[in-house]
Amino acid sequence: MSEKPVYRISGIGYCPRALSAEHLGYAREEAPKYLMTAAREGNRHEIWIKEDLAQEGLSVVAEQKEVGIELSNALMIGHIDGMIYRNNDVDSMLEIKSMSAYEFDRWYKGNFEEFPHYLDQITCYMGATGISKALYIVKNRSSGYIDRKTIYFVPERLEFLKKKIQTVEEYVLRKELYPAEYLPESLQCKRCNFKELCVPQVKDFKAVPNDLLLKATNEYRKGKLLEEEGLKLIEDAKVVLMEQTNASGEKKWRFNQLSVTKVDVKAGVSYSKANLLKVFTEEQLAPAAEIKTGYSFLRIDDLNKE
Numbered sequence: 001m002s003e004k005p006v007y008r009i010s011g012i013g014y015c016p017r018a019l020s021a022e023h024l025g026y027a028r029e030e031a032p033k034y035l036m037t038a039a040r041e042g043n044r045h046e047i048w049i050k051e052d053l054a055q056e057g058l059s060v061v062a063e064q065k066e067v068g069i070e071l072s073n074a075l076m077i078g079h080i081d082g083m084i085y086r087n088n089d090v091d092s093m094l095e096i097k098s099m100s101a102y103e104f105d106r107w108y109k110g111n112f113e114e115f116p117h118y119l120d121q122i123t124c125y126m127g128a129t130g131i132s133k134a135l136y137i138v139k140n141r142s143s144g145y146i147d148r149k150t151i152y153f154v155p156e157r158l159e160f161l162k163k164k165i166q167t168v169e170e171y172v173l174r175k176e177l178y179p180a181e182y183l184p185e186s187l188q189c190k191r192c193n194f195k196e197l198c199v200p201q202v203k204d205f206k207a208v209p210n211d212l213l214l215k216a217t218n219e220y221r222k223g224k225l226l227e228e229e230g231l232k233l234i235e236d237a238k239v240v241l242m243e244q245t246n247a248s249g250e251k252k253w254r255f256n257q258l259s260v261t262k263v264d265v266k267a268g269v270s271y272s273k274a275n276l277l278k279v280f281t282e283e284q285l286a287p288a289a290e291i292k293t294g295y296s297f298l299r300i301d302d303l304n305k306e
Helices: 016-023 033-055 101-113 116-129 155-173 187-191 210-248 282-288
Strands: 006-008 059-061 066-070 075-079 082-086 089-099 133-140 146-152 252-255 258-265 268-270 290-292 295-302
Touching (some): 006 155, 033 059, 075 116, 075 155, 089 116, 101 116, 101 210
Parallel strands (some): 006 075, 089 133
Antiparallel strands (some): 133 146, 258 295, 268 290
8 A cells, every 4th residue: 555644443433523632643542541451351252252263163363463444535445353164264344342331322222323424434344355344343341241133234335435545635635624523412422532623612701700610621530430430330230130130030029128020022123214214215224124132121210319
């Protein structure tokens, strides 16, 4: 491949403005330390999942192999988790993600609709390798639960992503930021390392004294940390309560003034439609249909709570 600007495939799904800011050399916000910890944990879980696949008789090859797609004005490059080798041939791509209990709950409810950048990433990997099928594995780091699904390549989505990167690079060559697309309620915008380029920090506080604002922001941040800790405690407790529910065979039971009810969700077929219909037609979406397996969850009512 020729010497061209490199766009990492792992970040292809992020907003065009952030991508242009990165390539123009704008300063980014410092990433939270917990992200580094999560990345190290993710590497461990990836190793364990691959070991489990080997016990199932599935060989994983081409681990961390570099793949790329060359565009007219840029390169898209990434490293794959691997390929599944079956019957003396490559059967599918392999992509592994591990998440906290909070993130996994988002994944289980919304899949790629909640994590569209993950779909963009695996789409590029499939396009770069020519492999039209992928085994997608997502693990809940808190409970150990694993969600597995098979997804298929959608050429139209890859063409959309290629055009997106080409357009971003055109702005970069002109030394311009891509126009802002800031959405206040978007989790991606909230977590973006370049969000200050869309919503500059206010420097002249007049309505409220700075010391009061500083106290409020610190208390909010502390509250969010406690909220995340509470979600993890609840998730860990649900694992134990589900084990007791399954062992007892009872759908509804009480203990220590907690009422526990097992709710079974029927299996069904669905795919992310609202966002994809902005880009594709109904006919083009058909190959992207996903099979959703049934699952169970607990409804817990604290009988001591007023």
